[in-house]
Amino acid sequence: MDVKLHRERPIPPEGVLELYQNVNWWPERTPEDVARVLERDPACGVWDGERLVGFARAVTDDRVRAYIEDVVVHSDYRRQAVGQELLAVLLKELAHIDVVSLFCEPELVPFYEKNNFRRSRTQVVMHRKSHP
Ligand SMILES: CC(C)(COP(=O)(O)OP(=O)(O)OC[C@H]1O[C@@H](n2cnc3c(N)ncnc32)[C@H](O)[C@@H]1OP(=O)(O)O)[C@@H](O)C(=O)NCCC(=O)NCCS
Secondary structure, three states: OEEEEOOOOOOOHHHHHHHHHHOOOOOOOOHHHHHHHHHHOOEEEEEEOOEEEEEEEEEEOOOOEEEEEEEEEOHHHOOOOHHHHHHHHHHHHOOOOOEEEOOOOHHHHHHHHOOOOOOOOOOOOOOOOOOO
């Protein structure tokens, strides 16, 4: 398995959309949306030969804050430490950032704790959607 940042091995938007489809995420996103995201912020892919089997990205000001988004490993490749490696490579790229945050379901807390994330005891997550 090859784990590479987008700048080292370009990630095809279509491969990302296939991974989203695998987890039923974001059917409304287009290849253009993904291409735009990839050109702005850090992203990392996991490759099995020519096949993209994992993806994660960050939204960041490149200085003091970053938010990890869209962490996904294809269902055929899970529980083989692929996700841990993917996250570790992305976090290395963000090592200069003061605080890195993310949102996740409660059952994934152990997955992120392995990379030293700690659950907030005091804060809640709030979202505002443009089309409620
Ligand atoms: C979450 C996800 C990326 C994990 O990828 P993965 O390659 O299977 O994870 P790893 O094999 O590296 O897991 C390492 C450890 O994290 C924990 N872990 C991973 N997935 C877990 C799960 N679904 N529930 C609880 N713990 C989990 C386990 O402790 C695991 O170690 P173990 O396999 O020895 O028990 C993958 O399950 C996925 O793509 N899920 C669907 C999309 C999703 O929910 N993404 C997260 C958005 S916040």
